Amino acid sequence: MTQPIFQHIYAHNEQSYSILKVYRPYFIVPWHTHPEIELMHIVKGEGTRFVGDSIEQYEAGDVVLVGANLPHCWKSGPKHYDSETKLQAIAKVALFREDSFGKSFFELTEFKKIGELIQRAQRGIRFTGKTASRIGDKLIKAYGLKDINRFMAFMDILDDLSKSTDFYYLTSLQYKMDYSESDQRRLSDVMNYILNNYRNTIALKDIADKAYMTPSSFCRYFKAHTNKTVVQFINELRISYAQKLLTEVDHNISLVCYASGFQNTSNFYEQFKKIVGCTPFQYKKTKNGNFIGSSFLQ
Secondary structure, X not given: XXXXXXXXXXXXXXXXXXXXXXXXXXXXXXXXXXXXXXXXXXXEOOEEEEEOOEEEEEOOOOEEEEOOOOOEEEEEOHHHHOOXXXXXXXXXXXXXXXXXXXXXXXXXXXXXHHHHHHHHHHHOEEEOHHHHHHHHHXXXXXXXXXXXXXXXXXXXXXXXXXXXXXXXXXXXXXXXOOXXXXXXXXXXXXXXXXXXXXXXXXXXXXXXXXXXXXXXXXXXHHHHHHOOOHHHHHHHHHHHHHHHHHOOOOOOHHHHHHXXXXXXXXXXXXXXXXXXXXXXXXXXXXXXXXXXXXXXXX
């Protein structure tokens, strides 16, 4: 892939914020970043969510707040790409800038909590439980409103999020975004290549070629920018996908191993326990429908 990591978002009619409806067989936007703060609500669909150094599975009902210039991507699951599928990727996405309502707007006493929320969003926040359910409903309603009612509805959404305790941060404390523009583009190409191929056998040389580097130079570069080796990154990605498959009744563990991209079961078991903290069998046995995510930088 050659898409740059930066994405330009166009505001409609000089509105202070935008609410977009995404309705496709699968999400198409690659690993990217933009200066807008993004609130994403998954209405339908499933797959893998990447925010900063976090890898988690997502499903319908997922609500995530992504801070300005924080790299992210929602990668639809393999079933979405089946030519025979009837699956849809549907989302409501709200986008705004910190100064969309005025440069000092969130410094006002009434909005300070929202201002703090915006700063916290630099780590990416996933909202859960009743908060996620409420926000999903409120975004759907706000989408159909106009003028002052639309503005008030969005302030209510941000106020609700700012007071919620039903959340957790996605990126690790060690995660840094101090990449140059050239680094961003290079990492974008690398990430998108890995995201599209991790379930297959990937040669290190093929990944390094995307960055126009030798394998040894690329390994040092990747570790310096992600604090993980390439192998660790791919293993965490594969295990995250394996967790999703293990929640589906029809998949046995051996099938999950190979479908996730591992070439032998012993390595699969070793990596699963290392990353998730239990064996695939224990995970499958105790599954409760909740996805356990992993971070690149624990």
